Amino acid sequence: MNKPKIELHKIEKIKNGITILKDINLKFSSGKRHILIGPSGAGKTTLLRLLNRMDEPTFGEILYDGKNFKDIPVLDLRRRIGMVFQIPIIFDGSVKDNLTVPYRLRVIPSPIKQDELIKILELSGLQSDFLERKASELSVGEKQRLTVARALINKPDVLLLDEPTSALDHAAGIKLLESIKELNEVLGLTIIMVTHQLEYASLLGGRIIHLVNGTIVREQESEDFFLNSEII
């Protein structure tokens, strides 16, 4: 068992008086793939957003490499924990303009070399000749790949993905999942992906965390999970 990258201890999230997450205890292992699965409204997005401090838990604590989240400057933390949203969010300009945003914002100190840009683009499933294309003219699937590539520019250790395939058609979804799997295998990136589709979960594989009504009802390796999956 790898050492934990992110640990959650007794996490509870209350929004507008409603308990959305309760008693969440979890360990996300370094270099492993994790899938948060569960029905719509289970609290998957809410949980994921706690992991790069887009939101704060009401109670409980989160550790990153054994260090309390609160003791890590939030901007550093977000550089190390990238996030891909459900709907691809593209910035103005070319694909290259999108990829150079972290440098232009000085999140990273030095510009990324052209060959490195191309490498990241290809790892995300886009060809090098995409660099100069206008980002707004890409297909939805290509846009989502671009947001994955953009998240990789910071060289994060962890990548959070919130139903990254939900805006994509089936074929594009499968392709994206294959790229995500490759990112994990090639770069050793820790993956935490939300989905409510069993097919995508089994395709990606890894540790499956089943969330219902804000609590974890089951946590298993995907091989074991799908042996008796009629429960979902």
Next chain:
Amino acid sequence: MEGLNFNLIDISYLDLIISLGLIIVAAGISKWQGMYLEGDLIVGAVRTFIQLLAVGYILKYIFAFDRWYLIIFIILIMIIIASLTVTQRQKKRTIELPFIVGFAMTAGSGITVFVVTQILLQIKPWYEPHYLIPLAGMVIGNSMNGSTLAIDRIDSEIKSRKMEIEAYLALGATARQAAGASIRAAMRAAMIPTINSMMVVGIVALPGMMTGQILSGTSPLIAVKYQIIIMYMIALSVAISSYLLTNIRFNRYFTSDHRLKEESL
């Protein structure tokens, strides 16, 4: 003053009352055409009459009294009323909003009025009300409109760009960087009316202050030169106040640790 051969006709109170006939005719057209604006026209006419006459008497008194503290006090009152007006036009009012607006307008108009009256025109005494009051009034009035536009726009931009803002934050951007596009859009919205009016001034409309100066006997060329400076003053004061306002205002949408406050949207 470059006096022309021109005798200013004083307007008597009887003249003013007779001029009300213009409004009565306008109200008659409204009634005849079913515009239902007769009431508003009359109320507006009466308010114009009372408000302007009151201001006239106050200014007459101030000019005669000629004390620096009274003039500064009047300018402060103008800023306070302008700040409250801007605040009242907002849907999302907060306790601190009138203070923020007041600060931004004081800085914007204060800097420009200071530069023009003290460094450029070097008025004597420094508080000479014939210069200070109308210049400050013009600048504050325009900053007020600019401020309203700036606040409206930054609020709506942040709301509509929520997802983009979070995408920036997730990449490690600061709250200010993530709100950058919203801040820029709001500053542009505040500036554009001023720029538009610089484009067409004199062609489409004669500015009220210039009209007034010409009517009261000032050479049109002098009036025009003053108007040019006033247009530039307005541009700078709107730029300063909308810059300050937007850069303070965006903060209410973020926590100190660079999170978008969901409940503030």
